[in-house]
Amino acid sequence: MPPGPMNRLVEHLRRVVGPTGGARLTDAELLERFITDQDEAAFEALLRRHAPMVLGVCRRILGHADDAEDAFQATFLVLVRKATSIRPRDAVGNWLYGVAYRTALEARVRLARRRAREHQVPIMPQREVEPESGWQDVRPVLDRELSALPDKYRLPVVLCDLEGRGRREVARQLRIPEGTLSSRLATARKMLAIRLTRRGVALSAGGLAVLLAQNGASAYVPASLFVSTTNAALLLAAGPAVAAGIIPAKVAALSEGVVKMMFLAKLKMTAVVCAGVAAVGLGTGGLLYQARAANGDPVHVQTAPNQLVQRNARPDDDDDDKPRQRSQDRQSSAREQELRRELERARAEVQAARRQAEAARHQAEQAMRQARSELERARQEARAQRDHARAAEQQARHAANQERIARANKEKNHKHDMHDQSAEQQGGRDLAEQLNRARSEMLKNFDRQRQQLTEQLKRLDQVQQRSMRQLEEQLSRAHQRLMGKNNKSHSTSSSSSSASSGDKLDQILQRLERMERRIDRLESGNRQSNDRKRERR
Numbered sequence: 001m002p003p004g005p006m007n008r009l010v011e012h013l014r015r016v017v018g019p020t021g022g023a024r025l026t027d028a029e030l031l032e033r034f035i036t037d038q039d040e041a042a043f044e045a046l047l048r049r050h051a052p053m054v055l056g057v058c059r060r061i062l063g064h065a066d067d068a069e070d071a072f073q074a075t076f077l078v079l080v081r082k083a084t085s086i087r088p089r090d091a092v093g094n095w096l097y098g099v100a101y102r103t104a105l106e107a108r109v110r111l112a113r114r115r116a117r118e119h120q121v122p123i124m125p126q127r128e129v130e131p132e133s134g135w136q137d138v139r140p141v142l143d144r145e146l147s148a149l150p151d152k153y154r155l156p157v158v159l160c161d162l163e164g165r166g167r168r169e170v171a172r173q174l175r176i177p178e179g180t181l182s183s184r185l186a187t188a189r190k191m192l193a194i195r196l197t198r199r200g201v202a203l204s205a206g207g208l209a210v211l212l213a214q215n216g217a218s219a220y221v222p223a224s225l226f227v228s229t230t231n232a233a234l235l236l237a238a239g240p241a242v243a244a245g246i247i248p249a250k251v252a253a254l255s256e257g258v259v260k261m262m263f264l265a266k267l268k269m270t271a272v273v274c275a276g277v278a279a280v281g282l283g284t285g286g287l288l289y290q291a292r293a294a295n296g297d298p299v300h301v302q303t304a305p306n307q308l309v310q311r312n313a314r315p316d317d318d319d320d321d322k323p324r325q326r327s328q329d330r331q332s333s334a335r336e337q338e339l340r341r342e343l344e345r346a347r348a349e350v351q352a353a354r355r356q357a358e359a360a361r362h363q364a365e366q367a368m369r370q371a372r373s374e375l376e377r378a379r380q381e382a383r384a385q386r387d388h389a390r391a392a393e394q395q396a397r398h399a400a401n402q403e404r405i406a407r408a409n410k411e412k413n414h415k416h417d418m419h420d421q422s423a424e425q426q427g428g429r430d431l432a433e434q435l436n437r438a439r440s441e442m443l444k445n446f447d448r449q450r451q452q453l454t455e456q457l458k459r460l461d462q463v464q465q466r467s468m469r470q471l472e473e474q475l476s477r478a479h480q481r482l483m484g485k486n487n488k489s490h491s492t493s494s495s496s497s498s499a500s501s502g503d504k505l506d507q508i509l510q511r512l513e514r515m516e517r518r519i520d521r522l523e524s525g526n527r528q529s530n531d532r533k534r535e536r537r
Helices: 005-017 027-037 040-062 065-081 089-117 139-147 151-162 167-174 178-198 205-218 223-238 249-294 319-412 418-492 495-536
Strands: 300-304 307-310
Touching: 027 040, 027 089, 040 065, 040 089, 040 139, 040 151, 040 223, 065 089, 065 223, 065 249, 089 139, 089 151, 089 249, 139 151, 139 178, 151 167, 151 178, 151 205, 167 178, 178 205, 249 495, 319 418, 319 495, 418 495
Parallel strands: none
Antiparallel strands: 300 307
16 A cells, blocks of 8 residues: 555554454444544544445435535434534434434435536536446335335344345344344345335335345445545544634535434424423313213313303202302312412423513623623633733844944944953843843743733633533533423413413523524634634743
8 A cells, every 4th residue: 555644544544453353343233432542543434434434425416426425424423513413422424424314415405406507518427326237227216215214124224235244244233133134134134115106116125135235235435525524524533713714614504504404303303392292281180070970070161361261160059059059169269279379380480480581681681791791801811911922022123233243333343452352242242131131031031921811711611611600500400401391381270371381481591592602603703713712922
């Protein structure tokens, strides 16, 4: 192999595999090393292990080699940014398949928009991906149906068929018996064959397995693409400021779009869970209503504020049932009052939680303002120190010029008086020593001031982190208290009060999300300011 980055890559991979060439590390172990230690060799091993599968997905969906390579790089940049969110850690291949599928779809949408804007410009020829025989009919619908399979069945297909790994190795990684893996793999192939048949592609489970294995083995990753992807991912892991301007803009924008898409999907899932909780509360209220009606208990429906009408009253009761009816009325009135008290307590607790959230928000804003003011003071001090350093440098230059002038004058008088010449030389040396001492003292003062500024910045970061932790704890307690009281109010109140409490909870959650986004923006601004300070140093 020629010298260069590939030799370094092979050495890293040898360190990951081990000196004896024994069993390879699992995906979970490699991912843990990359997250905790920022191990470059672990990331390169993950990239080499899953690169053919990811590139195959991108090629099948996009159909052009250049666009597929951009989506390939964006997929692994998303892995660097979202590595800590992969659960379980053994399902890295399955997670990468889903991200590659989303990234390729996003790239296809962006490509269509760009072509629509540039329809007047002649389309430049691109490198087409050569379709294999028998694969051209399956390619448009395979990934759509494979991504619709449950994770339990999709993961064996991705690892065994698309990546071509042995069943024993995959079973060891997934910590399941090899027989269980074979059963899941056969079931997944049957399900996928049935789904493809519905799409008009008639394939048996065995034929589908052969076709998947052939396509997975033929997905060759060029060495240049491997090296460029590795360098871009490691630069991004070192920090966004380091990778800015180095990663291609198209790849960076594509990875950013996929990350936002994943965040929106998470928000939608949270909204669905909240809606499910509200639906459960409404269903519980309906069941309680039906149970009370079936038992003959008086059921009340609120028709106006502070007014309830008894629906199961019997107008044909005689005079003998009046005492019992009055007793039931008293019981219903007492129950109504108890429900009203509980509703009032729930409303008061919700108001208290809302006030606490507002107070926490005000505290966070005050902390941010204080942090901004401290940062501004630090900037002013840094500017003052810089100006002082410039003035000292100018003084030193002026002194040096004076020294040169004096030395020239002394040299002119050298022929006249040797004694005066030696005296002038001695004075020049003394002056040089004084200048050196002054320069060293100035440098020491500058270093001491820089250390003080660094300590002040560290204290500011600690204050900001402490305020952020306090804010997160307060918000978490407020959120837990709101959720608990919301469930309680759902079980005791009517359907109309449940809907209003759910709306209030959604509003509070939206405020919390806005606060989190604002905090993220403040943190990003703080990081950018710190990066600019480091560059100035």
